[in-house]
Amino acid sequence: MIKDQAKIDEYYTMLQNKNSQYEGIFFVGVKTTGIFCRPTCPAKKPLKENCEFFHDAQEALLAAYRPCKRCKPLTNQSYLSDDVRKLVEAVEKNPQKKWMDKDFDELAIHPNTARRQFKKNFGMTFIEYSRARRLGLAFKEIRAGNPLIQAQLESGFDSGNGFRDAFSKIMGELPSKSKEVLALSSSWIETKLGAMLVISDKEKIYLLEFVDRRGLENEIVRLRKRLNAAIIPQRTKVMEQLEQELWEYFEGKRMDFEVPLFRLGSDFEKEVWSQLQQTKVGETMAYKQLATRVGNSKASRAVANANGKNQLALLIPCHRIIASDGGIGGYGGGIERKKWLIQHEKTMAEKMARKEDQA
Template identity: 55%
Template sequence: MITAEHKREYYQALVEKKSEYEGLFYVGVKTTGVFCRPTCPARKPKFENCEFYETAKEALLASFRPCKRCRPLSHPNQVSEVVRLLVEAIEKSPEKRWRERDFQSLSIDASTARRQFKKRFGMTFVEYARARRMGLAIKQIREGEHVIDAQLSAGYESGSGFREAFSRMVGSAPSQLGNGKVLKAAWLDTRLGPMIAIADDEGLYLLEFVDRRGLEREMERLRQRTKCAIIPGTAEPIQRIEQELSQYFDGEFKGFKTPVHYLGTPFQTSVWDELRKIPPGETRSYAELAVSVGKPSAFRAVAQANGMNQLAIIVPCHRVINSNGGRGGYGGGLTRKQWLINHEKQIHRQGRHYKKQD
């Protein structure tokens, strides 16, 4: 049930195109007959011409048709056809150095590719392709191939140019790589907006909403602590968490089994372990969490450890609230936090219902 207060809040989010409200509501515009997502770029309707719905299905049943600009039936920031074609082309020939004629052969404008890649990945197409080539070179060097062979495979005729590009991305010269690890970063679309996942072959280091405050600092801190480059790509833990997130948002949650890496102090690690013990559908206060880690007076330190968590949803810091029942803080946005809590309560209730039927 969307209250009058929620309607005013949602309308303000619509006017400001707040991405943290993605998936939380849809707006039907009575004057046009279409319904949109919160970040739709179209001209904003008057408040009195808006009807708000919790799901796209409700808007469809109310006879609204999906907006052609924001495509509310697709994932937020769903990959465009241009991006999809170019990513496929890169994966077919990751060592390729792209020229203007290569875009022309695909009937794609180079400036369009640059703009859409920047929006999607935070880097231009050329930067993405270069990172992919460098990732290939890093893999070859780690597998014992000569640096000169990796250099040529990455499309660099000049050894100095290759070393400079390599050092800028990885932080060391190719000859010093040895068995150093490289982390892969992938974009995951979810019902609540896009997330970024960063992992090696063994486990996940980071899972955050793309619009999270301070995400750039988190990634830089991750680079420094692991002494690893972060390049576009995927790994088994990323594929696994993508599948588990899909189940989670579909209400088929069976627990997160994706292996993770903690990068924190022993105290922070103990807080994160306790967070994972909070059952879905339940919440704890910061004070209660402090008691559970054996530091009853350290609720402020517990709150700080909560904020340092880099594994959103998996380590469920959204399940921690203030002692007075207030929502407290959440890096992904308080509206997302409330949605996650309500979603898990609903899953929990359904689980009980099915158990009784069995």
């Protein structure tokens, strides 16, 4: 149980704010109800004197708290409501389907609910989401070299103008030739520290970020523009590999990632990222140290800029860079996540060292 008063004050404030950056950092037990919750639980917040804070769910269970039925702290946090999940499943069963009001009635979901919840979770309405899925099918036809009219009809669009407008709104300008546009896929991966957005092609990961990272939308736009890419909601095999490796990492069963990466940047930025990947698990360093490794001890600012442009969180471990005075420094995914990651890797490194000593 956490007894440090400063931490208790901090965590209670984050509990009141339902701050998603603290997912996996702490759990709260409520004395008056005997339940324990996530930081983002939607239930009414208890008084501070009725709260006990724990590092993990096991501590809360051992303290005789039972898991909350609303936020389900024993499972990975899901950012999708039952209605959203139901709609996503319906789209996957028939991605060419054009949705009408009667279709929502059959699922007992109000269209306004679908629009609002999808906007919150995906940054687009349900209609835009279903169109994006349909356009994904169309894009496959285009990439295969088939005529646009075939792509239009195969994806369920009766109107050519509607097809072009929808394509432009969701994915950028409609390509006149398939080779002009790079097809990328996007999906969500749940982790112990919250959901992450992943973008890939069939072979490599292009982007991995926590979904609540500030400026994530700008990162996606920058990626699309620099690569002239179209991004559609779709899972790939390399995403499945990444999801498994992330699970192993968070469970302390993996120290390095093997999933192939696409690194979009200048030669200098790629060198900085390469040096970051060579840092050992459990190791931290300041920007000046990293600059020295790159070959220019005076390039701390340039190294910091390159570090900030990293779009592959965890895979290129920019969280291992700390302030020159030993402080934690900044992190796009949130300071508490950075603290957790550093401590997690330190613990993994210590366990590995003990095993090697015993061997």
